[in-house]
Amino acid sequence: MPKSLMKGNEALAKGAILGGCTHFFGYPITPQNEIPEFLARELPKTGGIFLQAESEIAAINMVYGAAAAGGRPMTSSSSPGIALMQEGISLLAAAELPSVIVNVQRGGPGIGTIQPSQCDYFQMTRGGGNGDYSIIALAPSTAQESAEMMIDAFELAQRYRTPVFIVSDGMLGQMMEPVTMPSKVPQQSVKKDWAAVGHDNRRPPITIKTLALDPCDLEQINLRLQEKFMRIRESESRYETYRISEAELIFCGYGSVGRILKNSVDQLRHEGVRVGLLRVKTLWPFPVEAFNVLPPRCRHILSTEMNCGQMIDDVRLAVNGKIQVTHYGRPGGIIPTPEELADHAKNILAGGCQ
Amino acid sequence: MNLIYTKSKGLTDRETHYCPGCSHGIIHKLVAETLVELDILGSTIGCAAVGCSILCYNYFKVDMVECAHGRAPAVATGIKRTQPDKVVFTYQGDGDLASIGTGEIVHAAHRSEKITTIFVNNAIFGMTGGQMAPTTLPGQVATTAPQGRDTSHTGMPIRISEMLAQIPGATYVARVSVHDPKAIVQAKKAIVKGFKYQLENRGFSLIEVLSSCPTGWGLSPVDAMTWLEENMIPYYPLGTFRSQEETRDV
């Protein structure tokens, strides 16, 4: 398999092509521009279509149209652009249209900064669009994983007929790393007999819709969607543990912070401090089961993010009061250093600041 | 006995939900007849927009995709770019197209998407109960303009066809009406032409159809048609604003 040096964003774009992406629609925003720029160049070579939309609102609705007509579309954006897409994302979930949406997060709220952040954890896991729906949210922490998760995202989108988020951030997107890429990923051809492609006078017309005026109908639709989300919860949550044996404190993080924390763990273990890492790979479904296998000695979980404390809600729900959970984070586009995180953990273990 | 009139084969047998005297029904008929005459029922994908006509997929015998409010041209873009050999149309009201969806329609025209838009202008938000639209005439009463539209406060109504005709990518733009049989015949010709432009791969086509909303306007069906003719047409002149032949009235 060929190995090449590429930015996280380019790895995502390459992964999309390998994942069988047929259409890209998007609107420029930093720090994700390498994705459309790569795909504008490369996607047409594979027979795909790249189209720059006039806005994120248009982009997500183009994704909706392409998915409805049987394509494998994607879009990518960054935090405020994803905010604009929320109505469309709710429609994609409701109409069960396979699609991939990348969020290379930047600091907010508001226009904020183009520096890396994880302040969209709630945006990625709690909706933002209207209604009861959930979106699979994959959070890579390296360029390699960016490519792999992207391939996976397309597969999951088709399998469950649902939109899938890739949750990256400005640091991961901009950083260059070696990536090993398969030259081809075999794709199962999925039969899309639900797609609106013209009935060819051979079958009754198909309608793709989300309006359901009768509450009894809409209740049934909701229950059916929830049943699907439950299946996803049961089979698709992912996480990684790192040096957790005998750990008294376990860091919990994802994405860029997930990798920084590995350095903190190594540093502390080297000093003889028993810490480990639980790296969350799917923000939704959140890997609740991971918290059942933590070592019995673990007395503190430090939920660590580049924000003011969002994932901590999910960690607390998963731990259900059994272990103390606190948050450490740097909002606004500041990347915490491994030393800073290690010092904070030592302090906690010494009974200090919590 | 000679059968001289039948319902279009492009329409289902379902009874429509439209109010008595609403001209969405006439426009549906014209679109359906066009799809049948051009023999494209099986290869057409329609986009239903939010508004009174959102349920039009219950009536048109074609595959359809329901779109978020104002976004039908973007959805149609996604469909057409995925199924370039199929015929794609949007069916949008004036709240949908001329208010919330101005960005999407302008850029569908700008890119010269090979789609056809049926733009139903009834000068009001029908579905939500008769609020003011950007197309509401000066002085026209709406629930959110109870004293009549005050143009010093809300501006003059927007003329969409004239505006879109300025865009290089727009290849066919015409405004028609359905207030009397003669106008209906002209409207049909324009709709056929719009779809033909798409079939010939020429680019973006839009047919604006002036339409009545007796309920929203507070008029009887007959009075509504008269009101349309006497008030809407002077402000929204009928004709072809852009075509690839010489410009002339339809």
Ligand SMILES: Cc1ncc(C[n+]2csc(CCOP(=O)(O)OP(=O)(O)O)c2C)c(N)n1
């Ligand atoms: C995002 C969003 N905003 C508002 C609405 C409410 N809404 C439904 S229909 C409509 C106006 C439609 O008017 P028009 O396009 O003129 O169509 P008509 O009903 O007159 O045929 C509005 C504002 C909505 N469904 N979605």
